[in-house]
Amino acid sequence: MTDNQRTEPLGIRRRSLLLGGAAGAGALALGVGPLSTPAEAAGFVKGADVSWLPQMEAQGYYWNNSAGAKQDLFTILKGYGITAISLRTWVNPSSDPANGHCGIEETAQLAQRAKNAGMDVLIGFHFGDTWNSVGVQNPPAAWASMAYSQMLDAMYDYVYHSCNVIKYYGVTPAWVKIGNETNSGVCRPVGSVSRPAQMTGLLNAAYDMSKQVFPNTPVLVHLAQPQKLDSIQNFLNAYQDNGGKWDITGLSSYAQGGNVAGVLTNMQTIQSSYGKPVMQVEYGGPVGKPTQVRTALREFIAGLKGFGGLGTFFWEPEGYPSFNAYNSSAWDESTHRPTAAMDGFLDA
Structure with missing residues (x-):
């Protein structure tokens, strides 16, 4: 079945929403049966992004466990107490191995694989064709010349369609993340934080369509650099004041050493100020400093647990430096074994 065959016409989608259509409507349209609801989180969530x-x-990379035996990555991660997998998805990505792929079909297939391994899944929308981050929020190329009203329709259709593809593969995400590090907005300039009503409209469209397909799945907004509390408050105040909808505040922090304590204090402030639980959806550190990364991971887990934070995700721990330009990893490429950084999940 092609992606186009999975897309429900815009009028049908909106009519279903207005009539309070059940999430099962998408499943019936796709010819699949009822799907299970997300697993209830049993305490603090320990996760990893392995997109x-x-x-x-495909390029022949592999991973050994701590004993030096080659093993499926999900099996190794579960041995460290990791129960959840975070997966990003882009709209029309290139075929570049490190900066492309992650289209919704590939993401759904990997989500299915994670589910079959007994893992919960977080689906993260970037709303771009490649990386969006705290300093970059570029819309997909196909949306770039759209007016706000057109982009709003595109957002409705894209998220609704994408969630139904995930459902088609038999996966009900435990969480859906709308946007990636959206401190400055989404799909700029149309959805810039300086245009808060439009920013909120786009994100609320994503929220609504996620709930249309997965009504019991919590939806996160995602912000970066909690050490800069003003930046996060600027976004959340604008979003809240314009009727923004979210269930969990996702935060990225790669803080190390003496910076961890201040970041945790700000995370607690964010949680108490807005009445939404906090989840650290990105963490990591230099592959060459595994004990430092382990120590900070322990501190984040203990600190988040202390004020009721929901969990933490290590970003691409399997990402060998020869594959990508990033230095954040938790596997030694020379031995293919996990570094001491991963022990932070066990020791915490």
């Missing part, structure tokens, strides 16, 4: 996994495997 590079299929591209790395």
Whole structure:
């Protein structure tokens, strides 16, 4: 079945929403049966983003466990107490192994694989064709010349369609993340934080369509650099004041050493100020400093648990430096074994 065949016409989608259509409507349209609801989180969530996994495997990369035996990556991660997998998805990505792929079909297939391994899944929308981050929020190329009203329709259709593809593969995400590090807005300039009503409209469209397909799945907004509390408050105040909808505040922090304590204090402030639980959706550190990364991971887990934070995700721990330009990893490429950084999940 092609992606186009999975897309429900815009009028049908909106009519279903207005009539309070059940999430099962998408499943019926796709000819699949009822799907299970997300697993209830049993305490603190320990997770990892492994979106590079299929591209790395295709290039012959592999991973050993701590004993030096080659093993499926999900099996190794579960041995460290990791129960959840975070996966990003882009709209029309290139075929570049490190900076492309992650289209919704590939993402759904990897989500299915994670589910079959007994893992919960977080689906993260970037709303771009490649990386969006705290300093970059470029819309997909196909949306770039759209007016706000057109982009709003595109957002409705894209998220609704994408969630139904995930459902088609038999996966009900435990979480959906709308946007990636959206401190400055989404799909700029149309959805810039300086245009808060439009920013909120776009993100609320994503929220609504996620809930249309997965009504019991919490939806996160995602912000970066909690050490800069003003930046996060600027976004959340604008979003809240314009009727923004979200269930969990996702935060990125790669803080190390003496910076961890201040970041945790700000995370607690964010949680108490807005009445939404906090989840650290990105963490990592230099592959060459594994004990430092382990220590900070322990501190984040203990600190988040202390004020009721929901969990933490290590970003691409399997990402060998020869594959990508990033230095954040938790596997030694010379031995293919996990570094001491991963022990932070066990020791915490």
